[in-house]
Amino acid sequence: MRWLRKAVTSLVASTAVSAQSSTRDYTKHVNLFIGTEGPVSGSAYSAGNVFPGATLPFGAVKVGIDTTRRARWNVSYSANAGYTPDGNVTAITMLHESGTGGAPTYGLIPQMPLVTVEGVNLLDNLTYMQPRTQEDIASVGYYKTHLLNGVTAEMSASMHAGIMKYQYPENGGRYVLVDLSHFIPSTGKKEQFYSNGFMERSEDGSWYSGYGVYREGWAWGGDYRVYFCAQFDTTPVKTQLFSGRATDPYWPNTTDVKPAFTDSTRIQGGTIGYQYADRIGSLFEFPAHVSSVTSKVGISWVSAEKACRFLEEIPGWDLHSTAEEAKARWNTEVLSKIDVQTGNQTQLEMFYTGLYHSHLLPSDRTGENPNWQSDEPYYDDFYTIWDTFRCLLPLTTLILPKRSTDIVRALIDIWRFERFMPDGRSHNHNGRVQGGSNADNVLADAYVKGLRDGINWTDGYMAMKTNAELQPYNNFDFEDPTGSTKEGRGGLQDWKQYGYVTPARGRCLSKTVDYSLNDFSLSQVARGEAPQDVALYLNRSRGWQKTWNPDVESLNFTGFLAPTYPNGSIQAYDPLSCGACDWISIAYEGVPWEYSFSIPFDMQTLTTKMGGPEHFETRLDTMFTPNLTRSNQGGNSAGSTIFNPGNEPSFMTPFLYNYLPRKQHRSVQRSREVVDQYYNNGRSGIPGNDDAGSMSSWLVWNMIGLYPVVTQPVYLVLAPRFEDITVRLGDSGSTLTIKTTGLGQGPYVQNLKVNGRPWTKSWLAHEDLVGANGEGSSLEFVLGSEKMEWDTGEVPPSPGSFTD
Numbered sequence: 001m002r003w004l005r006k007a008v009t010s011l012v013a014s015t016a017v018s019a020q021s022s023t024r025d026y027t028k029h030v031n032l033f034i035g036t037e038g039p040v041s042g043s044a045y046s047a048g049n050v051f052p053g054a055t056l057p058f059g060a061v062k063v064g065i066d067t068t069r070r071a072r073w074n075v076s077y078s079a080n081a082g083y084t085p086d087g088n089v090t091a092i093t094m095l096h097e098s099g100t101g102g103a104p105t106y107g108l109i110p111q112m113p114l115v116t117v118e119g120v121n122l123l124d125n126l127t128y129m130q131p132r133t134q135e136d137i138a139s140v141g142y143y144k145t146h147l148l149n150g151v152t153a154e155m156s157a158s159m160h161a162g163i164m165k166y167q168y169p170e171n172g173g174r175y176v177l178v179d180l181s182h183f184i185p186s187t188g189k190k191e192q193f194y195s196n197g198f199m200e201r202s203e204d205g206s207w208y209s210g211y212g213v214y215r216e217g218w219a220w221g222g223d224y225r226v227y228f229c230a231q232f233d234t235t236p237v238k239t240q241l242f243s244g245r246a247t248d249p250y251w252p253n254t255t256d257v258k259p260a261f262t263d264s265t266r267i268q269g270g271t272i273g274y275q276y277a278d279r280i281g282s283l284f285e286f287p288a289h290v291s292s293v294t295s296k297v298g299i300s301w302v303s304a305e306k307a308c309r310f311l312e313e314i315p316g317w318d319l320h321s322t323a324e325e326a327k328a329r330w331n332t333e334v335l336s337k338i339d340v341q342t343g344n345q346t347q348l349e350m351f352y353t354g355l356y357h358s359h360l361l362p363s364d365r366t367g368e369n370p371n372w373q374s375d376e377p378y379y380d381d382f383y384t385i386w387d388t389f390r391c392l393l394p395l396t397t398l399i400l401p402k403r404s405t406d407i408v409r410a411l412i413d414i415w416r417f418e419r420f421m422p423d424g425r426s427h428n429h430n431g432r433v434q435g436g437s438n439a440d441n442v443l444a445d446a447y448v449k450g451l452r453d454g455i456n457w458t459d460g461y462m463a464m465k466t467n468a469e470l471q472p473y474n475n476f477d478f479e480d481p482t483g484s485t486k487e488g489r490g491g492l493q494d495w496k497q498y499g500y501v502t503p504a505r506g507r508c509l510s511k512t513v514d515y516s517l518n519d520f521s522l523s524q525v526a527r528g529e530a531p532q533d534v535a536l537y538l539n540r541s542r543g544w545q546k547t548w549n550p551d552v553e554s555l556n557f558t559g560f561l562a563p564t565y566p567n568g569s570i571q572a573y574d575p576l577s578c579g580a581c582d583w584i585s586i587a588y589e590g591v592p593w594e595y596s597f598s599i600p601f602d603m604q605t606l607t608t609k610m611g612g613p614e615h616f617e618t619r620l621d622t623m624f625t626p627n628l629t630r631s632n633q634g635g636n637s638a639g640s641t642i643f644n645p646g647n648e649p650s651f652m653t654p655f656l657y658n659y660l661p662r663k664q665h666r667s668v669q670r671s672r673e674v675v676d677q678y679y680n681n682g683r684s685g686i687p688g689n690d691d692a693g694s695m696s697s698w699l700v701w702n703m704i705g706l707y708p709v710v711t712q713p714v715y716l717v718l719a720p721r722f723e724d725i726t727v728r729l730g731d732s733g734s735t736l737t738i739k740t741t742g743l744g745q746g747p748y749v750q751n752l753k754v755n756g757r758p759w760t761k762s763w764l765a766h767e768d769l770v771g772a773n774g775e776g777s778s779l780e781f782v783l784g785s786e787k788m789e790w791d792t793g794e795v796p797p798s799p800g801s802f803t804d
């Protein structure tokens, strides 16, 4: 009954939240459509792929519409959050990801309001999908869409349940269709599947529950069950369960199957475990005298009974009070953590929407882990840490340290039971790994910033050490059969034998860069937990140097990371190209030019290898020279510079000028250029997949004028875009205040004071921000138009630099 107590506690807690949420309403600055559209109007191709529906911070359910993709668009793309601006609605579903690329995951446990079933094949979405007649309306915790059939559908969410209200047109029927086999389709690769299901309904049809069984999607993985329990506020006049032969996206001619109806109150898709069980569903018809029908749907990964209990999170039938509750939660838990003041509404929208997007994933499924009993917190939908480790999780650590602590504990608990922490993970299945074992970086970042509460760091370090020492089994991913893409480090055998990853493995160059940082992360935690290991992992973190080839030339610069054979010779390549930039390419979603700048823990050695500060600066400038890119990565790239604002490997590059004495103003220049050119408050205001909020968190950092150097307790100084910023450091009551004058004069730092003292370093230690004893601190910026060389102090640290 632990979960019951939890449900009660969460109700009590949320009441408390409403009571104290009388202060500023930040949710009015959140524009849920930012990042839903790509460069082509109406299409989600190359979009932020953000989820615009209703949810709570780290919500276990994410309630929103699923739509078709535009038919004529000739580039294949998937609607990863289920949503495209101009697609037809096929269902309202309870589970979504946000900002992801690759192939879609979820779009599960649907309802679809219909006004007629004439000409409708309940098993064929093309016969009932609905275009929208107006722009959708969304605010935090609330979503509304107008369907061509005259139905207006509203939705909201609590932590584990959704509430939907369907307003029907006067004439016509009142139906709700549940097709349990619905999911967000892919363009072919890594397709999800409906596998099986069970459903039962009450005699009167006013509630139904059961489970759907699904498999695969981006993370791969076998069958998993999602339990549901739903209730209507109105008793239907007629309810019929139905079934029909399985469809499979790879089988022709199964979409024209017709449903077989039954008056029975239970239906099973087929033998439990059978992968081609019948599709099942239910059709509910409501009396003509009601104008609207409201439904609540609870979701559990443990049991249908628990899904029913979750309905208690939404006590009445008033959707608006659920939405208000959601708003209060977002204000209190997340948005009020950074209070910014400005008269510029555009900037407020960009900022608070960015802050909102940064706290949608991973999903908090504490108490909802079907696979093992544990008192630890549980999180799912790490999609993926490759994206989020760089600056999203450091943001969470600064403003919501308790959440970061819980996420770290969840990662460690996954290691306890499954032997490897994930890099990607959805529906309780580790997968897939794009580069290194980046949970190592998450743990190191938490460790160096002092997160201890309840984290067993002995186990934490062991979990990291598993990544560094244990070869994961090869899952023979068809996109790269050369090593595991499920978890751990697929190229570990090379790493241990040669000190770098050789071209025998997919993504050898980027893996070498990633493993270097991963082992640096181990050395950081080893300082406290296993001092005898520090030298070993610091030594291994120099692996990138072994593949630095001083003879490779590109655009008149010499010395680049190179795909290097065991005998030391290199594979022919162009540092400006990563070919298809995918799983078997030399580098993943970034060109060697970009990865050659990605050594945050040893910028000193990197600068030396690039010929010293002057050459380094010229080369860095070249990253931002228009029209030099030769790598078209489709939806994963934006702009024409080698620096790619649309993807994570380039995230820190604009700020590397801080590592050069007296050049901090160049970082400010880049920060402004990139933000102003690529981010805005329109639907295509994010220059690539938001990736669980990674891009959004990057924007948040730029706007407050700081950037975290992940795995070190260090932040680079940029320039704030607001006069008054108050960062609340968790629930401690301490704040970091950032006051800025001269914003109207220009973007460049004229001088900076930290806690009232003049500051000459282009960086701040974590302690400088949160205070030596967590008491907070204050920054005072004076900005202006002059490119002041104020940063005369020591450059940011290079803790990975050492000589034998």
Ligand SMILES: *[C@@H]1O[C@H](CO)[C@@H](O)[C@H](O)[C@H]1NC(C)=O
Pocket (backbone or CB within 6 Å): 067, 068, 069, 090, 123, 124, 125, 126, 183, 184, 185, 247, 249, 255
């Ligand atoms: C519509 O349903 C078919 C299976 O019947 C499925 O293959 C297709 O992906 C669905 N389309 C959408 C947009 O959900």
Ligand SMILES: *[C@@H]1O[C@H](CO)[C@@H](O)[C@H](O)[C@H]1NC(C)=O
Pocket (backbone or CB within 6 Å): 068, 069, 070, 071, 086, 087, 088, 129, 130, 131
């Ligand atoms: C949406 O449905 C309409 C018919 O109602 C159809 O003409 C249109 O092609 C559909 N669009 C998409 C993207 O499915």
Ligand SMILES: *[C@@H]1O[C@H](CO)[C@@H](O)[C@H](O)[C@H]1NC(C)=O
Pocket (backbone or CB within 6 Å): 074, 075
């Ligand atoms: C899609 O069509 C447009 C316009 O016809 C064309 O410019 C573009 O190259 C096409 N893209 C692909 C990937 O075929």
Ligand SMILES: *[C@@H]1O[C@H](CO)[C@@H](O)[C@H](O)[C@H]1NC(C)=O
Pocket (backbone or CB within 6 Å): 252, 253
């Ligand atoms: C589907 O089945 C119909 C009738 O059984 C047949 O005429 C048609 O050729 C089939 N289509 C495909 C793609 O197999």
Ligand SMILES: *[C@@H]1O[C@H](CO)[C@@H](O)[C@H](O)[C@H]1NC(C)=O
Pocket (backbone or CB within 6 Å): 344, 345, 346, 347
């Ligand atoms: C408000 O901010 C936006 C985005 O930075 C900028 O484009 C716009 O010029 C600003 N408006 C004013 C009045 O300063």
Ligand SMILES: *[C@@H]1O[C@H](CO)[C@@H](O)[C@H](O)[C@H]1NC(C)=O
Pocket (backbone or CB within 6 Å): 456, 458, 459
């Ligand atoms: C950490 O976990 C290990 C077992 O994995 C246990 O032996 C140890 O006592 C734990 N440490 C703390 C401080 O709880």
Ligand SMILES: *[C@@H]1O[C@H](CO)[C@@H](O)[C@H](O)[C@H]1NC(C)=O
Pocket (backbone or CB within 6 Å): 499, 535, 536, 539
């Ligand atoms: C570092 O690695 C080199 C080989 O790459 C080895 O010779 C040296 O002993 C190592 N040092 C430490 C401290 O592990």
Ligand SMILES: *[C@@H]1O[C@H](CO)[C@@H](O)[C@H](O)[C@H]1NC(C)=O
Pocket (backbone or CB within 6 Å): 555, 556
């Ligand atoms: C490289 O140097 C040569 C000779 O100095 C010059 O002609 C060429 O324009 C340079 N290329 C680039 C990309 O700067």
Ligand SMILES: *[C@@H]1O[C@H](CO)[C@@H](O)[C@H](O)[C@H]1NC(C)=O
Pocket (backbone or CB within 6 Å): 565, 566, 567, 568, 569
């Ligand atoms: C090094 O190894 C590569 C790959 O096996 C081979 O093609 C190359 O000829 C070797 N080079 C030398 C100098 O042995």
Ligand SMILES: *[C@@H]1O[C@H](CO)[C@@H](O)[C@H](O)[C@H]1NC(C)=O
Pocket (backbone or CB within 6 Å): 626, 627
């Ligand atoms: C980059 O290329 C585009 C298209 O070829 C051209 O219009 C633009 O002037 C070029 N920009 C620069 C800075 O060379």
